[in-house]
Amino acid sequence: MIAANLPALQVVIPLLAAPLALMLRRGSLSHLLALLVSVVSLLISYSLLQAVLTSGPISYAMGGWEPPWGIEYRVDAINAFVLLIVSVIGTVVMLAARTSVAAEIQEKKQSLFYTAYLLCLAGLLGITTTGDAFNVFVFLEISSLSTYILVSLGRDRRALTAAFQYLIMGTIGATFILIGVGLLYMTTGTLNMLDMAARLAPLTDSRTVQAAFAFLAVGTSLKLALFPLHLWLPNAYTYAPSMASAFLAATSTKVAVYVMLRFFFTIFGVEFSFDVMPLGIIFMALALLAIFAGSLVAIFQDNVKRLLAYSSIAQVGYMMLGVSFATQTGLVAAILHLFNHAMMKGGLFLALAAVCYSTGGTSIANFRGLGKTMPWTMMAIVLGGLSLIGVPLTVGFVSKWYLVLAALEQGYWPVAVLVLLGSLLAVIYIWKLVEAAYFQAPDEGAVVVKEAPLSLLLPTWILIGASIYFGIDTNLTVSAAESAAAALLGTGVQP
Amino acid sequence: MSTTLGLYNYWIVIFLMMVGLYIVIAHPNLIKKIVGLNIFQTSVFILYISMGKVKGGAAPILDDAVTVYSNPLPHVLILTAIVVGVSTTALALALIVRINEAYGSVEEDEIHDQDAPL
Numbered sequence: 119m120i121a122a123n124l125p126a127l128q129v130v131i132p133l134l135a136a137p138l139a140l141m142l143r144r145g146s147l148s149h150l151l152a153l154l155v156s157v158v159s160l161l162i163s164y165s166l167l168q169a170v171l172t173s174g175p176i177s178y179a180m181g182g183w184e185p186p187w188g189i190e191y192r193v194d195a196i197n198a199f200v201l202l203i204v205s206v207i208g209t210v211v212m213l214a215a216r217t218s219v220a221a222e223i224q225e226k227k228q229s230l231f232y233t234a235y236l237l238c239l240a241g242l243l244g245i246t247t248t249g250d251a252f253n254v255f256v257f258l259e260i261s262s263l264s265t266y267i268l269v270s271l272g273r274d275r276r277a278l279t280a281a282f283q284y285l286i287m288g289t290i291g292a293t294f295i296l297i298g299v300g301l302l303y304m305t306t307g308t309l310n311m312l313d314m315a316a317r318l319a320p321l322t323d324s325r326t327v328q329a330a331f332a333f334l335a336v337g338t339s340l341k342l343a344l345f346p347l348h349l350w351l352p353n354a355y356t357y358a359p360s361m362a363s364a365f366l367a368a369t370s371t372k373v374a375v376y377v378m379l380r381f382f383f384t385i386f387g388v389e390f391s392f393d394v395m396p397l398g399i400i401f402m403a404l405a406l407l408a409i410f411a412g413s414l415v416a417i418f419q420d421n422v423k424r425l426l427a428y429s430s431i432a433q434v435g436y437m438m439l440g441v442s443f444a445t446q447t448g449l450v451a452a453i454l455h456l457f458n459h460a461m462m463k464g465g466l467f468l469a470l471a472a473v474c475y476s477t478g479g480t481s482i483a484n485f486r487g488l489g490k491t492m493p494w495t496m497m498a499i500v501l502g503g504l505s506l507i508g509v510p511l512t513v514g515f516v517s518k519w520y521l522v523l524a525a526l527e528q529g530y531w532p533v534a535v536l537v538l539l540g541s542l543l544a545v546i547y548i549w550k551l552v553e554a555a556y557f558q559a560p561d562e563g564a565v566v567v568k569e570a571p572l573s574l575l576l577p578t579w580i581l582i583g584a585s586i587y588f589g590i591d592t593n594l595t596v597s598a599a600e601s602a603a604a605a606l607l608g609t610g611v612q613p
Numbered sequence: 614m615s616t617t618l619g620l621y622n623y624w625i626v627i628f629l630m631m632v633g634l635y636i637v638i639a640h641p642n643l644i645k646k647i648v649g650l651n652i653f654q655t656s657v658f659i660l661y662i663s664m665g666k667v668k669g670g671a672a673p674i675l676d677d678a679v680t681v682y683s684n685p686l687p688h689v690l691i692l693t694a695i696v697v698g699v700s701t702t703a704l705a706l707a708l709i710v711r712i713n714e715a716y717g718s719v720e721e722d723e724i725h726d727q728d729a730p731l
Contacts (some may be wrong), residue, residue: 276728278715281708284642285705285708289650297657300657300661317643483716
């Protein structure tokens with residue numbers, strides 16, 4: 119009975135837990151609830167992935183209304199994988215949250231933080247599970263609204279303006295998606311994704327469908343922070359509480375990439391998206407610009423959180439570059455990087471939370487001498503940084519390897535060269551951190567810094583450890599990414 | 614001519630959408646930005662409501678005398694979107710109140726100037 123309802127429980131449990139967390143009022147109790155819910159959703163997403171890999175896609179009729187009339191929740195290889203990413207990151211971040219949130223957020227606002235986190239989790243899981251185009255918009259807004267709250271809880275007053283800026287741009291993005299879905303409904307008369315895909319196939323010449331495509335392309339690009347629509351991201355990640363940055367950096371852009379893949383590959387189909395519409399060349403150009411602009415700006419940042427935020431924009435560029443090839447290998451690279459980037463960026467932002475906890479800030483000046491005083495945290499940052507660069511034996515290498523392979527497969531060798539040059543820029547901004555931490559002494563008279571507590575170090579090392587482990591043993595991630603890419607490139611409609 | 618005038622509600626949609634977006638982009642006052650955002654969202658509400666209209670269709674209540682019904686689904690959908698719009702506005706206004714407390718201003722350029730030397 120419970121097993122049959124897992125796709126719904128995945129979303130309903132965090133959604134119901136959110137008001138409960140608000141009513142508990144005490145930060146510590148809300149945290150326990152949020153941790154418990156995260157662990158439960160991790161177990162559910164793991165069992166869903168197992169079920170999908172052994173017996174194919176799961177279709178769940180919400181409320182017993184049969185698709186295509188009712189809302190269908192549909193779990194296949196790709197969204198089971200994304201669900202796992204979101205719930206793993208949620209669980210690890212919640213393990214670390216108690217210490218960091220207690221230090222950064224006032225006691226009376228802590229339960230609000232966990233409420234917003236649970237809503238955000240419910241929204242992200244909902245976007246991923248649902249098979250209904252309008253439902254995507256609803257969950258997108260649930261996760262976005264709670265994200266604005268999470269960002270605005272930061273200590274600095276600039277968190278407020280960052281949240282406001284994000285709200286404006288996020289709402290415009292979501293409304294564009296709403297327009298796109300509306301135009302699609304206008305032509306197909308259905309909201310169910312599979313039904314829509316089947317009915318769109320003969321409509322490639324329709325101007326309405328092409329307009330819907332354009333609106334969805336811009337809307338999802340805003341949400342996933344594709345250059346030049348990334349302006350909301352650096353401030354939001356910089357001024358949000360450390361835990362919110364860690365959770366959002368590792369999940370929200372990934373889920374937006376998933377939405378884009380779902381719309382362009384499953385619903386519109388690869389022929390329409392890349393042959394009829396010139397998506398490939400546009401994405402390739404923007405992705406390459408994102409890689410260089412993001413990395414170059416990152417080099418000149420003084421605040422390390424902002425540095426990593428710009429690096430995220432570059433990393434989103436790598437994902438979109440993989441998507442722009444629209445080939446099996448390209449998609450494998452993009453989906454692998456989805457997972458790999460979640461691991462390394464999650465780990466790095468958690469390590470930054472530890473630095474912020476011990477030194478009180480995250481500017482480069484705070485890093486002076488940390489190699490000696492916080493050896494474990496700094497080692498995690500260095501390993502995460504190596505992974506961002508793409509050094510062999512880290513996950514970053516695996517996804518870049520597939521990306522270069524995909525570029526060479528198409529004969530785009532200049533693109534492959536540019537990917538490698540982009541990695542060199544990452545060397546520069548990671549080196550800035552290493553130099554400050556290992557080769558500079560702390561300021562005279564500065565407070566003696568102690569290593570971060572185990573409650574922060576352990577979650578950091580879980581993610582950093584994962585980003586090394588999956589860099590060596592690539593069987594699980596590559597096979598999952600391959601089956602996901604095959605599913606996306608298939609006829610669109612899966613048996 | 615008939616298509617131009619017959620589709621007048623879509624022209625209104627496009628007009629409101631552009632006006633709303635322009636206000637969001639051009640106005641430095643945060644409250645006016647939210648008003649612009651609301652106009653932008655309202656245009657989408659009208660788009661959805663227009664698409665559910667069937668010429669000569671009655672309200673979708675089962676009755677033997679009626680054969681043509683308007684499509685109620687877009688209207689139901691847009692109710693959800695209106696709720697989302699209202700909550701977005703509420704959250705934005707709450708943020709503006711906090712911004713005003715922290716900076717003593719709701720003008721974007723003045724806020725920006727205060728943060729610049731930090």
